[in-house]
Amino acid sequence: MNRKKICVAIPASVVSDIPHLREKTSKIGFIGRATAIFRVNEIIVYSDNLKVDQKTEMSLIALLLSYMETPQYLRRRLFRLRPQLRYVGILPPLRTPHHPLNRRIKSLKIGEYREGITLSRTSEGTLTDIGVEEPALISNKQLPLNQRVTTRITKIGKHVEVTLAERDEIPSYWGYKVTVERNSIGKFARTRGFGLVIATSKYGVPFANVA
Incomplete structure (x- = not known):
C-alpha cells in the first residue's frame, strides 16, 4: 500500500x-x-x-x-x-490502534494486527508476546529473540497463531x-x-x- x-x-x-x-x-x-x-x-x-x-x-x-x-x-x-x-x-x-486496550484472547479477531516481541523458539516456530494471556506462535519462523515485530492474527483456538506483517500493509495509522x-x-x-x-x-x- x-x-x-x-x-x-x-x-x-x-x-x-x-x-x-x-x-x-x-x-x-x-x-x-x-x-x-x-x-x-x-x-x-x-x-x-x-x-x-x-x-x-x-x-x-x-x-x-x-x-x-x-x-x-x-x-x-x-x-x-x-x-x-x-x-x-x-x-x-x-x-x-497499535496501543490496544484489549488483553484477552477471547476478544481477538482474525486479521487483527498487534505489535509483539519474540520470547522463545520451538520446533514449531517462535513464541511471541502480543499483549494477551499467552504467547502467540509465529509458525515455521526461527526469529532472533527480544526482537519487536508487527504481526497479523491468523488463527484463534487453543493457541493463537500470527504471521509477520509489514507496517505499510496496515490500513490504519500505526x-x-x-x-x-x-x-x-x-x-x-x-x-x-x-x-x-x-x-x-x-x-x-x-x-x-x-x-
Missing part, C-alpha cells in the same frame, strides 16, 4: 533551555502526542547547533519518543531501567518511527528525497498566507 508519509524534524534545542528532567519529559510528551494525532510517520531528531555537543539532548528526546510509541505491554521488556525514564509516568497515552540524524537539517532535507519540505520559524509568515 503506497501512502504519502509525513516526517517531522525536531531540533535537540527543544529541551536545552529546560533545566529539570520532569519538565523535559512533559514537553517531549506533548510533542509525541501531537505527532500521533496528526499521524506523523517519522520523527527525526537532529542537532541544530553544530558548535556544541547535543548528543545528550538528542538521546533523551529519541528515547522518550520511542518509549511513548511502544505499546504498554512491551515497554518492560524493551526498555531497561535508566535515569532518563524516571518521569515517564507523566507521558500522555498515544491512543493509537505509530511513528524515531530517527536520530547527525547531519544538519539542510543536508538531510536535501538527501532524503522529500517531496515537500516546510521549514518553520517564529519569524516566518503564517502558513495560511502562503498556502
Whole structure:
C-alpha cells in the first residue's frame, strides 16, 4: 500500500533551555502526542547547533519518543531501567490502534494486527508476546529473540497463531518511527528525497498566507 508519509524534524534545542528532567519529559510528551494525532510517520531528531555537543539532548528526546510509541505491554521488556525514564509516568497515552486496550484472547479477531516481541523458539516456530494471556506462535519462523515485530492474527483456538506483517500493509495509522540524524537539517532535507519540505520559524509568515 503506497501512502504519502509525513516526517517531522525536531531540533535537540527543544529541551536545552529546560533545566529539570520532569519538565523535559512533559514537553517531549506533548510533542509525541501531537505527532500521533496528526499521524506523523517519522520523527527525526537532529542537532541544530553544530558548535556544541547535543548528543545528550538528542538521546533523551529519541528515547522518550520511542518509549511513548511502544505499546504498554512491551515497554518492560524493551526498555531497561535508566535515569532518563524516571518521569515517564507523566507521558500522555498515544491512543493509537497499535496501543490496544484489549488483553484477552477471547476478544481477538482474525486479521487483527498487534505489535509483539519474540520470547522463545520451538520446533514449531517462535513464541511471541502480543499483549494477551499467552504467547502467540509465529509458525515455521526461527526469529532472533527480544526482537519487536508487527504481526497479523491468523488463527484463534487453543493457541493463537500470527504471521509477520509489514507496517505499510496496515490500513490504519500505526505509530511513528524515531530517527536520530547527525547531519544538519539542510543536508538531510536535501538527501532524503522529500517531496515537500516546510521549514518553520517564529519569524516566518503564517502558513495560511502562503498556502
